[in-house]
Amino acid sequence: MSADLAPPLIAWYRDNARDLPWRAEGFGAWGILVSEFMLQQTPVARVIPRLTEWLQRWPTPAALAASPPADAVRLWANLGYPRRALWLHRAATEIRDRHDGVVPRDVDALLALTGIGDYTARAVAVFAYGDRHPVVDTNTRRVLARAVDGRSQPGQPATADLAAMTRVLPADDTDAAVVNAAAMELGAVVCTARSPRCEACPLAAVCAWRAAGYPDTGDARRRQARYEGSDRQARGAVLKVLRAAPDHSAAAEEVIAEWPDPLQRTRAIDSLITDGLVEATGGALHLPR
Known part of the structure; x- marks a missing residue:
């Protein structure tokens, strides 16, 4: 069943993927790393102008590392969760000092950098270097929960998510990268949490949730605390x-x-x-x- 998801995902993505800066040919590992830091819990529309500003000012890890942390916090502006700015500054310093200023390709080396977890490490290895790894974010987990498991919403993140995505990936590295990106894109724009557009979904014919009649299987996701007054x-x-x-x-x-x-x-x-x-x-x- 999982293997059936790849061909329609690839075809759909090639026709429908949004034109986003970090998907441009030659965007580079540093730009992708910065974008992944910024995209954590932050809408794409707010990230794009800030990302452009950052990369113009700090086009390399060494350039950011040479600036004081205050500059990183200041330029983070309205992106929220500003600790990410400090973590990114520390990661840039580590890349400069440990990796001669080059963002590492190895997942374990990426995981050793400040502020980088399973998702970000694999996203850089896949989308910057073309390696074959499962990349799992909230959107991917929702697509897998519905299409494969027949659930309306995913449970809490778990190590099993990586194995589940691995079963979906084609053997070819390039196709695997497209499927990783396509699953995230599908969850972001079609298979959304509250108002999925199932009539426009390329997985409709193989979706276990649709076949079961769209049952409400509950929602165990953590709710973010209200911002106002917090x-x-x-x-x-x-x-x-x-x-x-x-x-x-x-x-x-x-x-x-x-x-x-x-x-x-x-x-x-x-x-x-x-x-x-x-x-x-x-x-x-x-x-x-």
Whole structure:
């Protein structure tokens, strides 16, 4: 059954894939690595302009490593989860120091870099270097859950996901890379979580969920906490002030002093300091230097 998914996925992807920067011929391993960091939990539309700005300023890992971490945090701007900016800066430094400035191809070497997990390591190896590995993100897991397992939603991420995707991949490296990309693309634009467009799906003829009559098998996915009024919002407000401040520094008592929940304000600042996104020196807060 799993092997039946590859041919229709390849044909559909070649006709319907979105024109995205990181899919361009010769985009390069560094650009793909940066894009994968940015795309984690962030919509494509917000990533594209920021990615272009980053790669213009830092076209190589060594270029980013030579800049202070504060510059990375500042240019991360509205992408959210700003720890990714620090992780990317550290990964760039590690690539410069351990790999002569070249993004490694080996999955284990990629996994050894700061901020890189199973998905990102395999995505770089596959989409930058053309190697054959399973690449599994949230969209892929949903496609597999429906088409192969007949479930309406996937369960929690598990190591079995990689084995499940491996069974779908063709033997040819190039075709395998296309199938990896196609499964993600299908989950992003057709086999969506809330409103799947099954009439437009290239897997309709082989989909186990469709054959079973689209049963509701439950949804065990973790729900993201509401942003409004959250600690994440308070953290974002602190970073926004410091990004805009001269020298990215401001008196501690003046940073979001008007925040309606003083305890939350303190908690946000303390957590940013713990994460290394903010430093406190002599009564002032500033981005990392």
